[in-house]
Amino acid sequence: MKKLLIVTVLLTGSIVHLFAAQGNLPGKVDLMWVAWLGSVSALSFAFILTVYIMKKDPGNERVREISSHILEGANAYLGQQYKIVGIFFGVMFILFLFLAFTLKLISVFVPFAFLTGGFFSALSGFLGMFVATRANSRTAWASKTSLNAGLRVAFSSGTVMGMVVVGLGILDIAIWWKILTLFQLPVEKIPPVMITFGMGASSMALFARLGGGIFTKAADVGADLVGKIEAGIPEDDPRNPAAIADNVGDNVGDVAGMGADLYESYVGSIIATMALGSVASLKLEGIVALQLIQIPLLIAAVGIICSILGTFFVRTREEASQKELLRALRIGIYCTTVLIGVVSLFLIVSILGSRMIGLWGSVVTGLIAGNIIGFVTEYFTSDNYRPTRELAEESLTGPATVIIGGLSLGMGSTLIPVITVVITTLAAFFLSGGFQHPGLGLYGIGLSAVGMLSTLGITLATDAYGPVADNAGGIAEMAKLEPEVRKRTDALDALGNTTAATGKGFAIGSAALTALALLAEYANKIIEALDHLISMGKEPFSIEHFDIRILEIAKTTAGKIQSIHLNIDLLDPRILVGLFLGSVLPFVFASLSMKAVGRAAGAMVQEVRRQFRETPGILEGTEKGDYARCVAISTKGAQREMILPSLLAIVAPLIVGILLGPFTVIAMLAGAVGSGFVLAIMMANSGGAWDNAKKLIEGGSYGGKGSDSHKASIVGDTVGDPFKDTSGPSINILIKLMSMVSIVFIPVILVLNNLFLQWVL
């Protein structure tokens, strides 16, 4: 603890120093050192906590053995996943090399940036999982002492994950900043390159979320269907050959998948805003591009330091009740939020002067909106509130009413988050002066997303500790520790469900705002790419074939392009059909990913049945099931099934762009954000509510365990599994990845669409 205190003092000192130095900032000072500071602080803090966790007692031999089975399974899964993903990244890398060096359509940095984005995203997930797979047994063992002791280990593990994600996120940006400035690239050209590593991160995140989500749900459903229902053995029973796979799933899906996912969200929001800053600065007098470009990064870095401080506010008495623990976590988050609010005010005013104080307003709207969406998510999914309690009651009339009730709950729960995002968007745009300078307003929308995610260091901690507690419970069960331990880990798990709801709110809300920012950036890039192509005088490229109704091109008498102005008219049929195409994509994606879970689960069911049939000793407890084979089957299924839905995100913008042009793509992206945002909230909340309704019944309400209403609630929970852990969270990534693919491939789309139109007309 002493060490931690020293770190705190050092960090606080740095912040004070920062503001002392910026008091009379000349306006052009490079503040990248703040980003480095933030990144290094996060990674050091993560390292310290990892050491702290590793020092804890990993438990008796049985506990260590089970934990090592889980670890092996998780590593086997990741190894296989990285192989498949490696092929994808390899192919894309070569494609980018070709586009950059042979066709000279994109920047030469793009192929490499793409790789690093994928690498860091994967690393975030891997490191988070590295710690989680070690913390699970230690949490179980610590829970022998007290609830609080268990919480400390699990929460530390979650914090490591949070810190790794934000630390690596800033690090990647900072490294590229360094490289690109070494190559003498002007600052305005830096953000576009970074979008490419955003695309790398998003691709990796989609694979991780989908693959992990399919794995964990296939294992879960497989274990439940054959073990619990057919063979009648309890959950996490060591006799179930799929039990280890189930626990592996928590790690590869809910930890590694979530890590990659939030790395993508975090980095995506920052770089999208940086890109908008670079465009906005062009039209503002007295503002240097460097300032606007760096601010999102600085807010994020400051957010890291405040999050670290915030974790110290999470204090609990030794015999704290569950309610007190929840309060403690909340205090940590709220303190961080307030700290960031205060510090970012100083930051923005000292860098840009008080006339730009409206930008701070944008940051604050994001901070507030994140908390509102988080609360709404909790309201609709926690059994402390009416919706989930009523859903549990509906299980009394059977599975059909539970399903109708849950779907209806999820659909209804989308209204307030949407209204919140609407108000945030308008407020961020208005406050940052968007009605005078539209570019600045769009930048403000981006800043609200950055503000929302600036607390990620601590909110992710509260989110990521849940799966660790869940695993600890599984280990306690399989290692036959005292029932008291399982009770405590269950309490931790329930607490995790509540705090995870808040975390999900941030992920979903920021996804919508980031997607809006990317949309704006896409429009900017079209103009830039057109300029570039025209200046290159590409032979097959003919500006005449572009749509003059959408594009206003001013020509000088000499025939040279003077200025290009986009006019994306909502009522143009090519725009309207884009909206239609965009609206349908999240549904198709959800359909594909749910089917994937079904197929992978089917393979698992076959395998568990086979083991029970061929080795009767397993059920009698005299022989061990083949855990590794179950893991291998789920791994294989997940890898095979994740490919088709992932390709959709990459192929759809390309096909639509080539056939219908880049303007229909904009509308498609807007449509996908609209329907995807709503569908993602619905799936997450329906799933969460079904899960907690089942837990409420298992706690003894409405008939309790084993009753018909319990069985009905299990049906709801099973349907909810792919909703909340596979399809729902992946949709967030989908809408951003599609935007990034569109941005990165603009020159290609422009040229091919041009060729296509020449061929048709």
Next chain:
Amino acid sequence: MKKLLIVTVLLTGSIVHLFAAQGNLPGKVDLMWVAWLGSVSALSFAFILTVYIMKKDPGNERVREISSHILEGANAYLGQQYKIVGIFFGVMFILFLFLAFTLKLISVFVPFAFLTGGFFSALSGFLGMFVATRANSRTAWASKTSLNAGLRVAFSSGTVMGMVVVGLGILDIAIWWKILTLFQLPVEKIPPVMITFGMGASSMALFARLGGGIFTKAADVGADLVGKIEAGIPEDDPRNPAAIADNVGDNVGDVAGMGADLYESYVGSIIATMALGSVASLKLEGIVALQLIQIPLLIAAVGIICSILGTFFVRTREEASQKELLRALRIGIYCTTVLIGVVSLFLIVSILGSRMIGLWGSVVTGLIAGNIIGFVTEYFTSDNYRPTRELAEESLTGPATVIIGGLSLGMGSTLIPVITVVITTLAAFFLSGGFQHPGLGLYGIGLSAVGMLSTLGITLATDAYGPVADNAGGIAEMAKLEPEVRKRTDALDALGNTTAATGKGFAIGSAALTALALLAEYANKIIEALDHLISMGKEPFSIEHFDIRILEIAKTTAGKIQSIHLNIDLLDPRILVGLFLGSVLPFVFASLSMKAVGRAAGAMVQEVRRQFRETPGILEGTEKGDYARCVAISTKGAQREMILPSLLAIVAPLIVGILLGPFTVIAMLAGAVGSGFVLAIMMANSGGAWDNAKKLIEGGSYGGKGSDSHKASIVGDTVGDPFKDTSGPSINILIKLMSMVSIVFIPVILVLNNLFLQWVL
């Protein structure tokens, strides 16, 4: 039959005469007589068929008694519904009177047009139901003879419904045309008034679909849950007090509700296109407004006559198999489609000359698209194809996998219909010359919707006979007719499910196209209303408060408005948030309507349980259940529950318009069309597939009746009930009603939004 042949000859003669006369059309000839001819033909044909049905034997005393119970229940329901709807229409009428006469913001015809739209929509449903409630017993009795005999009665009843809908639709338009021309209104001013009666029709349709949908599903679920599952008596058992309510539901929901719904679709597509025609004609040389305005109406009228002819192609052998019957129905539809295609070519070329032949292309794309969407719907929901067969197989692993599979199926089934509508939109726009004259292109999109619905007379016949066959089956069961009869009515019912799928495809596809047309009309109306307000010099109204970025206003030096140009930029945040708001509305609507079904069903469950408990003789068959009370409870529940979701459609555009302005409303409408279209298809197809998967299992596959897989499939079917019969079809109406409300209330929204902005700024 002789009479029918005479009618045919007469009609064919009229068409020949029409083209002979139009060969050298002067271009300004008023062709409204064709509309009158179409309308009168349809209504006469409906009358003849009604007489034919009434002459059939209504069966023995028991059959007649049950039929009269159903009739009474249905009438009681409609009486109650018209009372509630009457209050709504009364309030709106007074509001419109106030707006028209006191504030002079809208045309004086609006209040009356609104009333007639509601009246005719209700009348369509009522007349369809009048015949259906008489045809049900006669179908049951005729099925004693043969499958074919049963089909003839049921199909005649469906044809009456189809003819009444199209006949009254054209009649309403023709009457208003007459009135408005008597009042010397210029033809260009006629379509806007008609939009108001479209709003009346849509309001009525929404109430009828929702109320009827809630009634029928509450009765269905209530009867199943207590009767089938708790008491263990078969479906349609006379001992079940909810059995009559269940059969009443088929009539008020699937007949009266569907009639009002399709009346709204039909009339909506025609008048939206007429309105676009009036705007397009302003910018076209050599084209008289009258021509473009009347063409949609003429195509519809010609479609009626072709549909009547088409019904004569539905010929069957006396011992026809189910497959042959299906083929016979198909031949009828295809013949009608081809006939309309040919006749409309002559129509357009003779009226507008061959240079406008592209408009015919738009009509044809609509005709083709309707058939494609219909086929896709059938592919995904019929047990003849893989998707539903696989869904049935998934019931082997329990209800959870059935639900996941069905949702996934529904979501996946949305892709091709969306792509079809996208291609239709682009093709209709392109063919009609939209790239030269955007107004004409939008008109072309409208024409494709009219083309799609021009076969409604016969497609609705194949759709509407299903519930009659369903009812006939119920009556056969309750009246204890020979099992052979029930088998035959079941075969008819199954056939109806297949053809109904095609009908649904037309309804959904045309809804999307009509909504696009209404969107374009909305934009036109904004300009017109602004012009009107400015010319009135309304004191509180200040053009300065409008958004100059969205509105380009050219002023002359004298300060008078010269021209207004809309520029609805997709990337403006106020437009993007509109998309968000629009995307969420169909979800909220679906949530509310599904909850409504749940609550109404709960009340029914209580009532049936009470009757079984308090009167034990019911289950023993010695006493009769209180059928009327069940009907009354379902009626009360439906009326109470339909109000909130319906208000959403009316209130949402007003609130958004007043707070965020009319431009955000456009985006909201576009967003609602996008997500609503997809959600409606998904809900309809998931529901249809679950229904048919259950039927497949009941036919003996995957374990057959009474097996666990059968139980699992019943869960799917129960979830699917509100999907396909309440929420899904209502969403189609919702998106059109919102557009019409927006259009009608534009002047009000403009003034109030202006006041609001003045107050805020």
